Amino acid sequence: MIRLTDLHKTYPARRGSPEHVALRGIDLDIAAGEIVGVIGRSGAGKSTLIRCINLLEMPTSGSVIVDGTDVTKLSKRDLPLFRRQLGMVFQHFNLLSSRTVYDNIALPLELAGASKTEIAAAIDPLLPLVGLEDKRDRYPAELSGGQKQRVGIARALSSNPKVVLCDEVTSALDPETTRQILALLRDINKRLGLTMVVITHEMAVVKQLCDRVAVMDGGVIVEQGAVEGIFANPQHPTTQSLLADEFLDFKPGVAANADQSASTSIGQEG
Amino acid sequence: MWSTLLPILGQATLETLYMVFASLAIGTAIGLPLGVLLATSGRGELFEAPVFQKTIGPIVNATRSVPFIILAVAIIPFTRLLVGTSIGTSAAIVPLTVAAIPFIARIIEGAVREVDGGLIEAAHAMGARPMQVVTKVLLPEALPGIIHGLTLTAVTLIGYSAMVGAVGAGGLGDLGIRYGYQRFRPDVMAAVVITLIVVVQAVQMLGDHLARKADKRNI
Numbered sequence: 001m002i003r004l005t006d007l008h009k010t011y012p013a014r015r016g017s018p019e020h021v022a023l024r025g026i027d028l029d030i031a032a033g034e035i036v037g038v039i040g041r042s043g044a045g046k047s048t049l050i051r052c053i054n055l056l057e058m059p060t061s062g063s064v065i066v067d068g069t070d071v072t073k074l075s076k077r078d079l080p081l082f083r084r085q086l087g088m089v090f091q092h093f094n095l096l097s098s099r100t101v102y103d104n105i106a107l108p109l110e111l112a113g114a115s116k117t118e119i120a121a122a123i124d125p126l127l128p129l130v131g132l133e134d135k136r137d138r139y140p141a142e143l144s145g146g147q148k149q150r151v152g153i154a155r156a157l158s159s160n161p162k163v164v165l166c167d168e169v170t171s172a173l174d175p176e177t178t179r180q181i182l183a184l185l186r187d188i189n190k191r192l193g194l195t196m197v198v199i200t201h202e203m204a205v206v207k208q209l210c211d212r213v214a215v216m217d218g219g220v221i222v223e224q225g226a227v228e229g230i231f232a233n234p235q236h237p238t239t240q241s242l243l244a245d246e247f248l249d250f251k252p253g254v255a256a257n258a259d260q261s262a263s264t265s266i267g268q269e270g
Numbered sequence: 271m272w273s274t275l276l277p278i279l280g281q282a283t284l285e286t287l288y289m290v291f292a293s294l295a296i297g298t299a300i301g302l303p304l305g306v307l308l309a310t311s312g313r314g315e316l317f318e319a320p321v322f323q324k325t326i327g328p329i330v331n332a333t334r335s336v337p338f339i340i341l342a343v344a345i346i347p348f349t350r351l352l353v354g355t356s357i358g359t360s361a362a363i364v365p366l367t368v369a370a371i372p373f374i375a376r377i378i379e380g381a382v383r384e385v386d387g388g389l390i391e392a393a394h395a396m397g398a399r400p401m402q403v404v405t406k407v408l409l410p411e412a413l414p415g416i417i418h419g420l421t422l423t424a425v426t427l428i429g430y431s432a433m434v435g436a437v438g439a440g441g442l443g444d445l446g447i448r449y450g451y452q453r454f455r456p457d458v459m460a461a462v463v464i465t466l467i468v469v470v471q472a473v474q475m476l477g478d479h480l481a482r483k484a485d486k487r488n489i
Contacts, residue, residue: 009471025326031307054395056391056394056395079397080398081397082397083394083395083396083397084396086395087397088392088395090391090392091387092388093387094386094389094391094392094409096389096407096411097411097486097487098411098413098484098486099410107396107406108396108397109391110275110396110406111393111398111399111402111406112397118368139486139489140486141486141489142489145404151455155396157394159397267437
């Protein structure tokens, strides 16, 4: 579904800040229907990576193939049309304060020129899916963080995308709400067969949500594979240290214990 | 005495409101797009246009640094060209509008810049075209700030409209100068001042009310 090949991104030098290389040759394949996590510390390049998929950032070189098309070659006119096929969920929700829950979810459809009846037909089943039937006419200021993120998720789904990009979607939420949101995303992936790319700095998110994981450091993917494999046998020091953050008693070689301690240590996180 | 004064006062108040709201409306029609462009034409922004940014910015500042009474006199030839005369209520709308445009442009620019960059990014991610970012995100989100700013502009224009009274425009300023000052009628002067205070209060209250209604950030 998504194939990134030899992706490079360099931010040119500007007044006061030197040139910054964010991505140094990323190769990543994401199959239809799977949830792939990209984990790394701040500055590892994961935010740039996810923004290269919907071209919020234009890669300096390399190709981004989505559903068979090299989207880096799209014209300025076609770019919005391509982006409408992807949904994106953000760390800070990015809801419009001037719109109700319903109107926020309707925004991608409005942008695409859908009629009022088409919008209603798309949103009516989404509200119960994300558990917001009773909040339909509320404004974001009246919602909790978890509820706002549910609106964000519904908005990402409203245009019926094939791919949903999740950018640190639980990083602003408490542990309990995080669990609920991750369960919701997992459920949506199962029901709708969506492909998801999940950016996070928390191994707990990878563990609960993802099928596969890519570990990033310094603009490259240092290790990738199925989640169980990576948790059981992390090879790269970055992976080991990210796991160590999450599971305090983790030591290489006793990874089997990490699984049992996971549920308790997630709770202590917050 | 009041029976003769009241109709004149009412007439002058209407003239003032006419001048203020006509120049506010025309000033907004021109200042709003200008302000949006000022806020979005920087490097890497929605309508990147460095040359526009570098030329319009100083022009806006220059217009704002000219004292209004000087501006009103200086552009008399332009006013004549546009309206055919430089005297009267309609002619006064020209300098008032010229003064209002840069004022409104800067206010809109400020309100639009206040909009969270994350919302603009989200709009792009949803496939918004540049004009849709403006109409669906920037302007609705900036609306409370824009209403506050236009209220401030209206109050400033009421003050300015009293000044153009000095150069033959009509309205409350004209009444105050001709009757209150030149004919030594302190009662007329007092009536003019009180009416101006009431008008300004009413405009401010209306503006505050509309801004509160538009603001959904604290419910």
